[in-house]
Amino acid sequence: MSIPKYDELRMSALKLLADGRTMKLKDFLDPLAQEFKLTDEEVNEMYPSGNGHIFYDRISWALSYLNMASLLDKPGRGLYTINSKGLEMLKNKTPEYINQFVDHEVAKRDKIKKVNKNPEIKILDINERSTPQEKLYTSFNNIRSSIYDEILSTILGKTPAAFEKLVVLLLQKMGYGGEVKNSGLVTKQSNDGGIDGIIKEDILGFGRINIQAKRYRLDIAVSREEIQRFVGALAVAQSNKGVFITTSYFSKGALEYVENLYGNTTVVLIDGKELAAYIYDYGLGMQVEQTIEIKKMDTDFWDSMADQ
Template identity: 35%
Template sequence: MAIPQYQDFMTPVLTAFQDNKPKNHSEVERIVVPQLHLTKEDCAQLLPSGTQTIVRNRLSWAIYYMYRAGLLQQQKRGVYIITEEGNKVLQSGKTINNAFLEQFPSFQAFQNKTNKEENKQEETDPATRISNAIEEFNKRTQLELLEQLKTVDPVFFEKICLQLMQSMGYGEKVSLTPKSHDGGIDGIINEDVLGLDKIYLQAKRYSTNKVNEKEMRDFVGALTLSQTQKGVFITTSYFDKKAIDMAARKNIILIDGDKLTSLMIRYNVGVQTKETYQIKELDLSFFSED
């Protein structure tokens, strides 16, 4: 049988969460497959890339769209639970699809942004459209990555930030400072083998709070005492205006949540390549008689 489109997965997927227990994609798939009367052969069909089944791909998009509408909440990467709004939708007995989801403000905002991008794509060449599609996938991963970072242990977050700096090519050696004697500095990056040139790192794992002027002043003071001119301040949140102004005066590099996740994707920290596609073009040299 033909495998249903991702919108057809939405209602059975949300129903799979009606017990109010968190589930990952595999658990949801085991519940949904019988409801949709999918065979083993259906479940074995792969995308053209050969790296994921069509069923898992469409189920994942159904989860993602309902997450954007607020019917599902992400507990950690790949694990979701139904929200109060999601339970209300189930109780209504209505069929869920994109048209139904448009009543929710968060989904409207998501769709408006997506539609603008699609309208732009209509005027672009295929290569650009592929590039834009990859960017959309990465934006989805950025969102999930940021939510995951906000839940990790603060010390582990500091380790992640140091690993990112090293992956970006900064430092022969990186190290955490002991919590009891950090002096306002979470990590030290030695840019040369002897450690003559150092970058000091401050990392704040916040869910909602912004980094304020006081926290920036403390970091500036720590740099001054250490007689180091290079500093990087990383947060999962944002910096308020006074903190930004102070950092600019002291040449401190600021990395907020959006930039952090973008860099992590670019330098493959905390993410992995899911699929690889090959684009074929005509080899004119093959047909040349010279």
């Protein structure tokens, strides 16, 4: 039997969690391999690049889609458990209905609201009419988006203090603070005055970037009032530079308020999707899993050769 596609694995993976247990990704390997009667060679088959097992990767995508459809929860990194919605689906709905539901829910995540920049993850569709290059780029973007989702889920499982430390490290990673020793500071929670972190831009500390970090659920917007309080905190700190970072998104009122700020005060807003992208792009807590090199013909080289 050939290795099942990720969408063929979804129902079986969901049923394995029906007893309420919490499983790691690797725990799905043996029971699913037995169910689909896979040989050891098929279970251990790797991608042509030699980097990654096909079956393991497809299980991972199946679980990701179930999680995006809110049928599974991730209580910790690499852990999966079924929730009440998933149990209800298994009890009352057919496999065909559940698969259609998952596809529908994932497709909905394509429609990211432009107004509030809600950091939902965009999964792009690959169709048979796509060129090989288009399929490659689409697959890359889907993998990247899946990692964004994992980054935000992981952050939400950490403490607010850990998040404050993370955003200070991120701004340093992005080059703010330069060569200044100990340029990043997380303020004491008991007396932070509305400032969660500070980046010193020069050795004497004349230039400072003040940070506020809000570790909110993805569906909770940061309001205009919260931005106003942050601007007030900047005034008390005699600072004209601020960065407000959240795991969620900013309300329309918050965005409009920042756009209409007058004077010398500059506030930069970073929502959850942008935060995940910066963490990914600057490699904070990330590892390079695989590098693919694609080459094209050098037309100048070949054109310089005599034609027959």
